[in-house]
Every structure is written in structure tokens, then in C-alpha cells.
Amino acid sequence: MWEYEQPVNIIFGNGSINKLGKIIEDNGYKRGLLVTSKFFYKSGFAEKLKEDSQNEIIDIFSEVEPNPTIINIDNCAGIIRNNNIGFIVALGGGSVIDCAKASGAVSLTNDSIKKYHGTNLSLPNKSIPIIAIPTTSGTGSEVTCVSVVTDKELGKKTPIVSKSFYPKLALIDPELTYSLPDNITASTGIDVLCHAVEGYWSKGHQPICDALAVHSARLVFDYLERAYLNPRDGVAKEKLAEASIIAGLSFTLPKTTSSHACSFLLTSKYNIPHGEACGLTLDYFTRFNGEKDERVNEFSRLLGFKDANEMADNIYRLKKNIGLLVDLKHLKLTDNDILELVEKSKNANLMNNPIDISDDVLLKMYTTFK
Structure with a gap:
């Protein structure tokens, strides 16, 4: 006996990043947060993506380490809670997308992600809608229900699995690589x-x-x-x-x-x-x-x-x-x-x-x- 489930809508193709504004408009998304890396923030690409969103992306979070930490995720979740964020765009490699997935889910609780890290406790099965845009050809995080999280204090790096982590849409543009x-x-x-x-x-x-x-x-x-x-x-x-x-x-x-x-x-x-x-x-x-x-x-x-x-x-x-x-x-x-x-x-x-x-x-x- 086996089952198959894949709830993520996938758009693949060169130049598909240019569809982001229309995707946001078609879904009626409001008050977005762009989660990305310092590289894309410093290069100006994150700001350009924010502008291309027809002003629906209202803030940028770029404090994501190469292996996203408890602190990264909790800080991002705090921004989501405090700014009434309605959707997330995750632009980057697996670390960025994993951070966005965990932040979006835990932001709907009053908890730290630490509560769910290696404890076998389940996150609620709900999240902020995420548009995942990978910039590496590697992790596949844009279509998975897994987020790998690092607890520096305990020296622990382990995955958290939750159906709430599935992005709503994966936008794959090979030209970004x-x-x-x-x-x-x-x-x-x-x-x-x-x-x-x-x-x-x-x-x-x-x-x-x-x-x-x-x-x-x-x-x-x-x-x-x-x-x-x-x-x-x-x-x-x-x-x-x-x-x-x-x-x-x-x-x-x-x-x-x-x-x-x-x-x-x-x-x-x-x-x-x-x-x-x-x-x-x-x-x-x-x-x-x-x-x-x-x-x-x-x-x-x-x-x-x-x-x-x-x-x-x-x-x-x-x-x-x-x-x-x-x-x-x-x-x-x-x-x-x-x-x-x-x-x-x-x-x-x-x-x-x-x-x-x-x-x-x-x-x-x-x-x-x-």
C-alpha cells in the first residue's frame, strides 16, 4: 500500500521570475514579506523584486545564515506576526526557503520554533502562503514538507517535517542559477x-x-x-x-x-x-x-x-x-x-x-x- 501527495503548484522555465507580479495579483495576496539572503539584498535584486510585486511586498528579511538557525526563524516569524504579513516570497537556496517555511508556520503560534525542533511535537497544519523561488539547483526545498534547522546553542542540526511547510507555489527559473x-x-x-x-x-x-x-x-x-x-x-x-x-x-x-x-x-x-x-x-x-x-x-x-x-x-x-x-x-x-x-x-x-x-x-x- 502506498500514497502520493504533492500539493505544490509548479511553474518551470527560463524567465519565469517575470511572472511573479501577476502570480501575486491573481492570488489576491496582500502585505508580503520577501525572505532572502544577504547576497540578493546587497546586490539590489531583492529590492527590484519588491518593486516588481506592484508594492504588495512590503518588507525584506535577509538575516538568514547558510544553515538557518532557531534565532533566524524566530526573528523572521516575529516580523510576520508584527506586520500582519499575508504571504511570503522566498528567494534563495535551501537555507532561505527552509527558513521561510518554518517561519511561516510557527508565526501562527506564540511559540519559538525550538519547541518543535527534535521534540516530536507537531506544528499546526497551517501556514502563511509561500511562493518559493530557488536560486540553486540543489535542495528541492521548494516542493518538500521539510525544513532543516540548526540550534547553535545545543550544537544540533536536524530536520522538522510538517505538512504546513509545503509552499503554495514553486517558481523555478533556471536562469537564476x-x-x-x-x-x-x-x-x-x-x-x-x-x-x-x-x-x-x-x-x-x-x-x-x-x-x-x-x-x-x-x-x-x-x-x-x-x-x-x-x-x-x-x-x-x-x-x-x-x-x-x-x-x-x-x-x-x-x-x-x-x-x-x-x-x-x-x-x-x-x-x-x-x-x-x-x-x-x-x-x-x-x-x-x-x-x-x-x-x-x-x-x-x-x-x-x-x-x-x-x-x-x-x-x-x-x-x-x-x-x-x-x-x-x-x-x-x-x-x-x-x-x-x-x-x-x-x-x-x-x-x-x-x-x-x-x-x-x-x-x-x-x-x-x-
């Missing part, structure tokens, strides 16, 4: 591959998400290195943007697994970008899962590889070719650091892996990266 630095294209692109692969082999897999995962992963293998080497390659950038949103659709219901489980401490403690942290272990877990789960080999064959080992070889080669980490030697990890990585990897995402992963497996893996 043309100016991305090469390292961001690489890191977010490997995150797309992780979403697709993990969504397929997840314990919660189902046939619609499986088909989406195959489509997305194939696009990443075909176009990520090309987009990295040629940042103005319009075809490659468009295909990566397509891969990103399709991968978002492929994992939002099945959820991610082992590679994401191992990424959180690598990001929160060692400052490795999220996508790169996820990609670090993807080839390892591809081999590990492929030894006992025939679905992983089946997935590999659907992508044109002989088996999971050949796909893992290609993942490793892709990471090398686009300048991503393939080990952790630069960190000079101690034995205690390794033990901490093992312990902090044991979270709900790890439990979603198709094959049980013991402490010994994690210890062996992290030791090979040392």
Missing part, C-alpha cells in the same frame, strides 16, 4: 543526486517517487559536470534545475536515509556544505546497500550502470571531477572525533536506510575517510 559559483553548483548538484538515490532506496519508497528518482539521477549524471565546467551552458543549467525539483518530489515522501544522516554533524561542527557532506558518503553507502538490496542494483541498471559498484565508481569519479571532498584527511580527525561522528549519525534518517547500519559499519566508513 547562471551566476552561481562553481563550488555551489557542485555541492548543490551532488545533493540532488543524494535526494534521488536515497529516495529510491528508502524504506518508504513507492512507485511514483521511484520513477522521479530515476529521471532526476540520470539528469545529474548527464549534466552536473558539464554545468560545473561551463557555468553559462544554458542547457546544462536548465537540466540541473529540472533534476533538482524532480529529486525534491522523489524524496519528500520516502525521506532521505544514510548519507543525509551522516551529513548533519559534518556541516554543523566541521562547516562542510550540506550537499558536499551528503555526497561524501554516497558512493560508500551505494556499495554497502548494493551488497544486500537488489533494488539498489536495479536502480543502477536503470541509469545505465552494470551494478551498484559501477554506479559508486561513477559517483566517486564525479565528485573528484567537480572538486568535492572524497575523504576527511584535511580535518586530521582524532579517534574521539570519529566516535562522535558515529554517535551523531544515529538518527531517524539512518533508520530509514534499507539495510541496518551498525556502529561497526559507521566506524569502518569514517576510519577510511580519516
